[in-house]
Amino acid sequence: MMTAPLEKALPVPTGETQPFWEGCQNHELRIQQCSACGQYQFYPRLYCTACMSEQVEWVQASGRGTVLSFTVVYRPVTKAFTEDVPYVVALVTLEEGPQLMSNIVECDPEQVAIGMPVESVFEDWSEDIAVLKFRPALA
Amino acid sequence: MESLRGKVAIVGAADTEVGVVPHLSATQLYVKAAKSALEDAGITKDEVDGLITCNSFVEPYMYHAEMIAEYMQIFPRYCLNVATGGGTTLAILHHAAAAITSGMCHTVLVTMADNMLSGLSRDRAIEAMSTAGHAQFERPYGPPIPAFYALIAQAHMHAYGTTSEQLAAVAVACRRHASMNPAAQMRDPITVDDVVNSKMIASPLHLLDCSLVSDGGAALILTSAERARDFPHPPVYMLGVGEGHSHEHISQARNLTTSAAKEAGERAYAMAGLGPTDIDVAELYDCFTPVVVIELEDLGFCPKGEGGRFVEGGRIELGGELPVNTHGGLMSHCHPGHPGSMFSVTEAVFQLRGACGPRQVKDANIAFVHAQGGIMSTHCSMILGKEVG
Numbered sequence: 001m002m003t004a005p006l007e008k009a010l011p012v013p014t015g016e017t018q019p020f021w022e023g024c025q026n027h028e029l030r031i032q033q034c035s036a037c038g039q040y041q042f043y044p045r046l047y048c049t050a051c052m053s054e055q056v057e058w059v060q061a062s063g064r065g066t067v068l069s070f071t072v073v074y075r076p077v078t079k080a081f082t083e084d085v086p087y088v089v090a091l092v093t094l095e096e097g098p099q100l101m102s103n104i105v106e107c108d109p110e111q112v113a114i115g116m117p118v119e120s121v122f123e124d125w126s127e128d129i130a131v132l133k134f135r136p137a138l139a
Numbered sequence: 140m141e142s143l144r145g146k147v148a149i150v151g152a153a154d155t156e157v158g159v160v161p162h163l164s165a166t167q168l169y170v171k172a173a174k175s176a177l178e179d180a181g182i183t184k185d186e187v188d189g190l191i192t193c194n195s196f197v198e199p200y201m202y203h204a205e206m207i208a209e210y211m212q213i214f215p216r217y218c219l220n221v222a223t224g225g226g227t228t229l230a231i232l233h234h235a236a237a238a239i240t241s242g243m244c245h246t247v248l249v250t251m252a253d254n255m256l257s258g259l260s261r262d263r264a265i266e267a268m269s270t271a272g273h274a275q276f277e278r279p280y281g282p283p284i285p286a287f288y289a290l291i292a293q294a295h296m297h298a299y300g301t302t303s304e305q306l307a308a309v310a311v312a313c314r315r316h317a318s319m320n321p322a323a324q325m326r327d328p329i330t331v332d333d334v335v336n337s338k339m340i341a342s343p344l345h346l347l348d349c350s351l352v353s354d355g356g357a358a359l360i361l362t363s364a365e366r367a368r369d370f371p372h373p374p375v376y377m378l379g380v381g382e383g384h385s386h387e388h389i390s391q392a393r394n395l396t397t398s399a400a401k402e403a404g405e406r407a408y409a410m411a412g413l414g415p416t417d418i419d420v421a422e423l424y425d426c427f428t429p430v431v432v433i434e435l436e437d438l439g440f441c442p443k444g445e446g447g448r449f450v451e452g453g454r455i456e457l458g459g460e461l462p463v464n465t466h467g468g469l470m471s472h473c474h475p476g477h478p479g480s481m482f483s484v485t486e487a488v489f490q491l492r493g494a495c496g497p498r499q500v501k502d503a504n505i506a507f508v509h510a511q512g513g514i515m516s517t518h519c520s521m522i523l524g525k526e527v528g
Contacts, residue, residue, distance in 0.1 A: 011275040043276050043391075068295070069287035069395055070341040073281065081281040089282045089341070091290055091390055101277045101390040116298045133277050 007080035010129050018043050019058045024130040027122040029063045031098060032056045042098035063120035064137060065092040070097055072109040088112050092134055106135035144410050145527035148367035149373035151180025151360030151487040157473035160354035161257040165198040167317065168252035168356035168475075169207050176248065178356035187360075189217035189244030191231055193224055193251040193477040197258030207250060213480030217244035224477030225424065225512020226382070226403075230519040233380045235361050239522065245362060249394040251478035252356025271514070273388045285349055285427065286341040287389045287514040292429035293343060294395035301447035305341050306428040307334035308450045309463075310347050310470055313425060315456055317467025319498040324353055325471045332430075348428040353473035357481035359488075364527065371440050375488045376504070377468065379413065379522035381406020389514040398515045400437035407520035408439070413505065415439040418492050418512040418522075420500040421461055421507040422483035425468040431455075434509055435463075465490060480510030484521070491525050 013021040020043075023030030032041050034048035035055040047054045070090035076082050088104040090112065104112050105121065118134035126133055153175030155168050163171060169192060177184055180431040190213065192204040200206040217238050221231050228251060235247040259267060271287070295301050311331055317323035329347060337346040367374035383399030383406070386392050408414055415438065424436045432446035440461055441449040449455070455463035464471045465487040469479050484499040487506035489495050508521045 009207070009278065013275070013277050017275055018212060043273070047355075069290040069294040071282075071286045071293055071344075073283065073286050073340075074287070074342070075340045076337070077281045077283040077286075084281065087281060089280050089286045091395075099390060101272075101280050101282070101388075103280045114293065 029120045031061045033059045037074045040096040042084045061136045065094040067116045141228045147377045150370040151176040152485040155356040157355030165195040172356035172358035173250040180360040187248045190215040190246035192247045226517035228480045229510035241326045247361045250358035250482045253475040254354035255476045288427040289341040289344045298446035305447035307331040309428040310454045311465045313468040313470045317471035323467040323472045350426045350469035350474040353475045355473045373422045378524045379407040379411025383518040399518045403518040403520040404438040411522040417502045424510040
């Protein structure tokens with residue numbers, strides 16, 4: 001399980017992304033859905049990229065997805081990540097469609113594979129910030 | 140849309156010394172490259188009426204091109220700085236050509252340099268480049284730059300069975316070419332075993348699948364095809380150029396294994412009226428080995444998924460079907476950051492001039508240059524030739 005040493009820079013929410021981060025704080029994955037055409041999207045945007053409607057609503061995603069691709073990092077990006085090595089950086093395709101970057105945690109990095117089902121898990125980095133991660137889905 | 144085909148030519152080209160160059164500052168590398176390119180073109184600085192630079196990571200200026208103009212004491216009517224590298228570095232030549240053909244200026248000096256190695260140190264350079272990811276949605280996960288490209292490599296391996304040994308063949312070819320280039324930073328030949336046994340950085344990418352951190356600069360002089368006949372070297376004509384732009388962040392990529400190099404290449408081929416089989420030498424952006432494999436596919440040199448097999452057996456080496464990165468590329472010649480793809484252009488010019496000595500491609504008439512920036516985000520393809528045809 002990855003830890004969040006103090007040196008790791010905390011993400012700074014913006015007005016546009018605040019509802020996502022509030023969701024994370026509650027250990028809940030929130031993404032946007034367009035009320036006009038139904039498309040889901042991530043990261044959060046002012047309007048729907050499919051139909052340009054501004055009627056985008058925040059909805060709770062299932063938290064389930066699959067690994068689109070991954071890498072096991074052996075040379076950390078900064079000293080703050082040294083203790084995490086080796087760690088898995090992955091792209092995950094959510095069940096609803098959007099894809100995002102994350103870490104795959106709570107497993108041996110060698111077990112991670114493309115197409116592997118994963119589920120969301122949240123790591124509390126501070127009182128305000130919890131970071132979305134994924135772990136292998138329980139069968 | 141009026142075609143730029145054959146309307147603009149490169150009449151001056153020069154590299155500074157590259158690799159470890161501690162005795163020159165970033166700014167000095169820019170102006171040294173510029174002076175050498177002016178000498179190569181046989182013109183004085185007063186004949187330059189357009190100036191383009193990329194910004195320096197080490198010594199940035201808000202108005203960088205104006206800073207270089209001021210330093211050189213030239214007073215252009217067209218003066219432009221681009222903040223980023225990779226594909227943008229090459230794409231700006233597209234803009235220079237448009238500026239020349241539209242009459243904004245006659246003679247453009249493009250100079251690009253940096254000293255990422257001596258000015259920053261390797262560790263600080265790598266750490267500085269880690270800011271490439273999205274601040275909220277990528278950086279919290281700790282991806283170093285190789286990890287972004289590793290995601291692409293892993294997806295390509297999974298989809299098409301590409302192997303680490305095939306990726307390694309790209310690094311081996313680049314190094315073999317660098318061994319014939321006295322200017323290159325890394326000249327000791329390497330083998331596929333050396334690459335796959337080098338330290339794992341971000342699986343499946345090993346240390347030798349990654350490009351260098353370097354100092355260096357390069358400059359070009361461009362002018363209209365009509366004026367180009369009056370210079371000491373035979374002109375190298377811009378026959379085709381095209382761009383493709385697909386995303387900023389890799390987590391938003393439409394597709395991990397097919398890039399916007401496809402659109403860039405198709406647009407360049409269409410302008411030139413040429414196809415992949417017409418190309419004698421290719422200088423392809425090689426910040427990491429899988430990039431070359433995907434570029435070869437997307438640019439039509441082999442079918443999608445065949446890139447791994449294509450790079451094997453010396454096919455991309457001198458004497459092979461398509462010599463790639465004859466100067467050694469970013470993996471063995473040098474990679475000072477933003478200027479990286481400029482060395483692909485200067486090498487293409489030197490190849491078409493027949494000036495490359497032991498690494499010369501026989502009868503090189505048409506060269507293909509491709510650059511990408513971001514994480515396979517922004518692409519530019521350029522076809523250069525000795526004749527307008």
